[in-house]
Amino acid sequence: MSEALQGFASRVRTERGWWVAGGVVVGALIYPFIVETLQVLPLIGDFVPRTGSMVVMLVFTMMALGLNVVVGYAGLLDLGYVAFYAAGAYTAGWFASLQFEQVTFHFGSTVSNDLPGIHISMWFVLAAAGIFTTIVGIIIGLPTLRLRGDYLAIVTLGFGEIVPQFVRNADESGLGFDLTNGTYGITPIDSLGFGSFVLRDQQNKDDLYYWTAIGLILFTVFCCIRLRDSRLGRAWIAIREDETAAAAMGIPLMRTKTWSYAIGAFFGGIAGAFYSSFRAGAFPADFFFNVSIFILCMVILGGIGSIWGVLAGGMILGYLNIEGLSTIGAKVQDAGLDFDPTKYNFGIYGFIIVAMMLFRPTGLIPERRHKIELAEGVRDSPFYDVQTEGTLTDRDPSDN
Amino acid sequence: MAEPDNLLVAEKVRKEFGGLVATDDIDFTIPRGSIVALIGPNGAGKTTFFNQITGVYAPTSGSIVFDGTEVTGKPPHAIVELGVGRTFQNIRLFAQMTAIENVLVGMHCRLKGGIIGSVVRTPRVRREEREARDRARELLVYCGLPRRHEEYAGTLPYGDQRRLEVARALATNPTLVLLDEPTAGMNPQETADFIAFVTRMRDEKDLTVLLIEHDMKVVMGVSERITVLEYGAKIAEGTPAEIRADERVIEAYLGRGAAA
Numbered sequence: 001m002s003e004a005l006q007g008f009a010s011r012v013r014t015e016r017g018w019w020v021a022g023g024v025v026v027g028a029l030i031y032p033f034i035v036e037t038l039q040v041l042p043l044i045g046d047f048v049p050r051t052g053s054m055v056v057m058l059v060f061t062m063m064a065l066g067l068n069v070v071v072g073y074a075g076l077l078d079l080g081y082v083a084f085y086a087a088g089a090y091t092a093g094w095f096a097s098l099q100f101e102q103v104t105f106h107f108g109s110t111v112s113n114d115l116p117g118i119h120i121s122m123w124f125v126l127a128a129a130g131i132f133t134t135i136v137g138i139i140i141g142l143p144t145l146r147l148r149g150d151y152l153a154i155v156t157l158g159f160g161e162i163v164p165q166f167v168r169n170a171d172e173s174g175l176g177f178d179l180t181n182g183t184y185g186i187t188p189i190d191s192l193g194f195g196s197f198v199l200r201d202q203q204n205k206d207d208l209y210y211w212t213a214i215g216l217i218l219f220t221v222f223c224c225i226r227l228r229d230s231r232l233g234r235a236w237i238a239i240r241e242d243e244t245a246a247a248a249m250g251i252p253l254m255r256t257k258t259w260s261y262a263i264g265a266f267f268g269g270i271a272g273a274f275y276s277s278f279r280a281g282a283f284p285a286d287f288f289f290n291v292s293i294f295i296l297c298m299v300i301l302g303g304i305g306s307i308w309g310v311l312a313g314g315m316i317l318g319y320l321n322i323e324g325l326s327t328i329g330a331k332v333q334d335a336g337l338d339f340d341p342t343k344y345n346f347g348i349y350g351f352i353i354v355a356m357m358l359f360r361p362t363g364l365i366p367e368r369r370h371k372i373e374l375a376e377g378v379r380d381s382p383f384y385d386v387q388t389e390g391t392l393t394d395r396d397p398s399d400n
Numbered sequence: 401m402a403e404p405d406n407l408l409v410a411e412k413v414r415k416e417f418g419g420l421v422a423t424d425d426i427d428f429t430i431p432r433g434s435i436v437a438l439i440g441p442n443g444a445g446k447t448t449f450f451n452q453i454t455g456v457y458a459p460t461s462g463s464i465v466f467d468g469t470e471v472t473g474k475p476p477h478a479i480v481e482l483g484v485g486r487t488f489q490n491i492r493l494f495a496q497m498t499a500i501e502n503v504l505v506g507m508h509c510r511l512k513g514g515i516i517g518s519v520v521r522t523p524r525v526r527r528e529e530r531e532a533r534d535r536a537r538e539l540l541v542y543c544g545l546p547r548r549h550e551e552y553a554g555t556l557p558y559g560d561q562r563r564l565e566v567a568r569a570l571a572t573n574p575t576l577v578l579l580d581e582p583t584a585g586m587n588p589q590e591t592a593d594f595i596a597f598v599t600r601m602r603d604e605k606d607l608t609v610l611l612i613e614h615d616m617k618v619v620m621g622v623s624e625r626i627t628v629l630e631y632g633a634k635i636a637e638g639t640p641a642e643i644r645a646d647e648r649v650i651e652a653y654l655g656r657g658a659a660a
Contacts, residue, residue, distance in 0.1 A: 223519050227515070230513060231511050232515060237497055238505045241494045241497070244456065245492040247455075248480065249569075249572060250476075250481060369496040
């Protein structure tokens with residue numbers, strides 16, 4: 001009897017994670033039906049996010065998961081992830097809006113057939129944005145990924161600055177033809193088509209986008225898990241730990257790093273295209289440096305390299321950003337204090353990150369490997385470069 | 401063939417770090433199937449030479465031909481693919497990976513699973529992964545690690561870490577194995593066991609072995625040929641008996657006057 005109990009208990013322990021995950025998924029799927037009930041609950045009711053806010057939280061969480069492939073798996077610090085978000089959003093702008101009114105091309109779109117511009121079904125555009133952003137990732141990655149550590153971070157930061165400046169200026173006056181509509185951005189961008197579940201009103205639209213976002217998150221998590229446990233995933237961890245040893249074991253550094261960059265970009269691009277469709281526009285003001293940092297904060301808060309951690313970190317920071325801080329601010333002001341936390345949002349995120357670094361540096365839900373890293377440290381020494389003969393990177397000080 | 405069958409031929413391999421000549425026009429050959437040792441005092445350029453064979457450094461001048469292919473200046477992963485496996489002087493395992501994962505990383509270039517195949521987990525990828533794991537376990541057992549395959553490499557005891565490094569090098573399916581001071585930190589008994597293991601491994605796996613050693617006694621028993629470096633230059637080459645009698649070697653090791 002007790003043996004049976006023990007067997008049951010151990011099965012519960014091993015399967016507990018899946019039950020939790022299953023519960024979360026079911027809860028997430030029925031969220032639009034229960035949100036109004038939750039919102040009238042005493043005490044916590046005011047803090048329950050609207051479905052529309054949930055969509056934005058999920059979009060940013062998806063980007064955080066993509067960035068996690070680069071930062072968490074391969075250990076490459078990318079401070080310009082917003083570039084991929086922008087690339088995805090503008091792909092949607094090009095292929096599903098009035099932007100190119102000189103041509104009229106429709107393919108499975110929801111808008112009426114006489115509208116000018118290219119209107120391809122947003123579903124295809126999501127896929128196209130993923131592929132286009134992957135290519136952008138490879139193009140940015142190939143020259144920059146030869147760099148290491150801080151230098152890579154600085155160059156990615158540069159790309160993160162170049163992209164919004166480019167989209168601001170790629171209009172008639174800057175580029176000769178109107179690619180991005182400059183500072184005004186591209187709007188409106190078409191909606192996703194939902195067949196007979198048409199977008200009746202805002203609430204209905206939020207719900208449908210919400211379920212789509214849940215689908216995208218599940219897809220991203222699935223890909224992340226499979227990649228983590230694959231040959232490529234092992235190669236990323238090896239590179240993260242010790243580039244020299246990884247290369248000496250036959251891992252092609254450039255190719256493997258570029259793949260992590262490209263895959264991170266892929267998810268960022270899809271998320272960007274989806275988000276631009278949800279808010280019906282792509283605006284250059286959305287693609288500033290602080291967005292890259294914000295997404296990076298989600299990864300750090302949740303736990304670098306940990307899928308479940310990044311999910312949690314993304315949802316928490318996403319919530320604070322879109323609703324949480326203003327809700328808290330309203331409460332604070334109701335209590336008679338003149339303090340508006342939304343004014344200090346980045347200060348608050350910074351404080352959260354500093355507090356995390358002090359008290360729980362591995363993140364909310366740490367990845368098991370990173371726990372060891374903090375306990376034992378990693379070896380990381382500059383690696384060879386055939387071209388830069390005689391420079392600092394040429395010599396491995398620990399190896400002679 | 402008039403020439404002896406050499407697996408590796410290095411000609412006038414030179415490496416300069418600024419004004420320092422780390423390896424000074426070294427000529428070096430490794431006959432197929434042999435165990436060859438490279439010895440010399442600390443700082444003689446042994447590891448630098450090693451790093452040029454494995455592609456970590458590109459030589460300043462000279463050429464290295466492995467198994468008929470010019471490898472000078474090729475990136476390390478390409479040289480591994482051709483069949484050169486190595487260990488490191490100061491153990492460089494992936495501490496955050498389990499023992500078996502370390503070995504699987506070594507198999508990287510022999511496996512084919514791509515991105516989409518890995519995400520979809522096609523039957524082919526699944527079979528490949530399963531076979532790779534089986535082979536990794538065999539290799540670990542072969543190298544003297546029958547247990548603790550799922551433990552993180554960083555938590556293994558020192559001796560096991562050394563064994564794991566050899567297993568990881570063998571996982572790349574090499575024809576030439578480079579061992580960089582593999583017995584460093586071992587006691588005499590462990591050293592003797594390891595030397596026996598190297599010979600057995602050479603015979604059973606059809607390998608050629610290049611051993612770097614700092615301690616002369618270790619290599620005398622195991623190697624068929626020995627090359628001695630000092631200040632980046634080759635000062636002697638020959639069988640263990642010849643090396644033992646060489647005056648310059650004695651001088652390099654024991655100081656001037658010792659040979660007299």
